[in-house]
Amino acid sequence: MPLQPILLTVQLAALTTAILLLVGTPVAWWLARSRARWKEAVAAVVALPLVLPPTVLGFYLLLLLGPQGPGGWLASSWGAHTLAFTFEGLVIGSVLYSMPFVVQPIRNAFEAFGERPLEVAATLGAGPFDRFFTVALPLAKRGVLTGAVLGFAHTVGEFGVVLMIGGAIPGKTKVLSVAIYDYVETGEWATAHVLAGGMLAFSFAVILTMMLLEKRLARAGT
């Protein structure tokens, strides 16, 4: 039972989800509240990975992370020359790739409760930060939870992008999906079955848990 790819995948998905919650929540907030006319253009950019083939993202990432791109420039600050084939590179790719899965549910949640609770909080003297953390965020917790679960699950399920920028280095970039691909290709079907079956069970459990949670929170919430 190859534990290393499993561990690596969990690490990648956990870190990606944490970053996405930190970055995605303000983005979702802005998308939900802003009256800027070009905000839907930003929303469209965030949603792009939903429709783009992973190969498009993989191709551009390979160039962006490489020595001629900003990734290479960044890497040169610690003496390396590319961010491709690194764990950090995979995190960057995963954050971009899973962004819509986190931002969209949180944005929906922010939009769902409307202006009123915030106006009430403002009349009661709550400042903007206070309103965000003690009113908006708790009201949107369902969306945040959904976003976190989907972001995590989607990163675990990522394949094309990782295959293109990873280089299948054990312990660094050889995540579960790539390991399964490898086992299938080399005819080691017994191991492939174990991992693939595990993924199937995991994915089912995630989706089921999320649906049940949603239902419970919906009952408790309103």
Add this chain to the structure above:
Amino acid sequence: MINVFFRSALTATLALLVFTNPAGAAETTVAVAANFTEAAKEIATAFTAKTGHTAVLSFGSTGQFYTQIKQEAPFAVLLAADAETPKKLEGDGLAVPGSRYTYAIGKLVLWGKTPGVPADEATLKGGRFEKLSIANPKVAPYGAAGVQVLTRLGLTDALTSKLVQGTSIAQAFQFVDTGNAELGFVALSQVIAKAGAQYWLVPAALYDPILQDAVLLKKGEADAAARAFLAFLKGPEARKVIERYGYGLASGG
């Protein structure tokens, strides 16, 4: 209305099928090891010009094709990057016995295009680079050859941490081409036509000969176009192309 549109579209499609398919010309599907991509494209074009048949080419790693053929992939011919896979397929009853032959002998090169990192033996031994790209040695014979080179030069321990793997020799090539890996073990055929390409032709003593065998698969046994393609591959026109891409030819083959 929709019906009329549908019927005329159907007629047009049928007409197209009839007119683009001259009498006797057929289509056959050929699985081609990634290292042979460019040569195969040229050969397929010449094949169509000469016989009227069409060879539809699929590119990938040899190991990948093996798995697919075992799952009844609709390939009529396999141009592998090794001799073992066609032999195994024959043993599995998936290839036509007696149809195997060596169509090309592959040559391995160390290729690089990063300034200051010359692709040669000294750089490899000095280890002053970050990444060495290689095809997955378990599925790609050129990858396995690359591993042998490292073993025979005694560099396995020093360089294993620098290895990045492509799923086929095409991805190993692409990692170097995008500049993400400074060096890579690729096929001579991939770089020979590149103007100004800088590479080290790895001495043949450092790896086992890469005998690339072609084989007629069971799915192509009754396929005249598949047999014609294999015959064409053995002919002087195809051999000239194969040699131009830097491959060796089996004597008498």
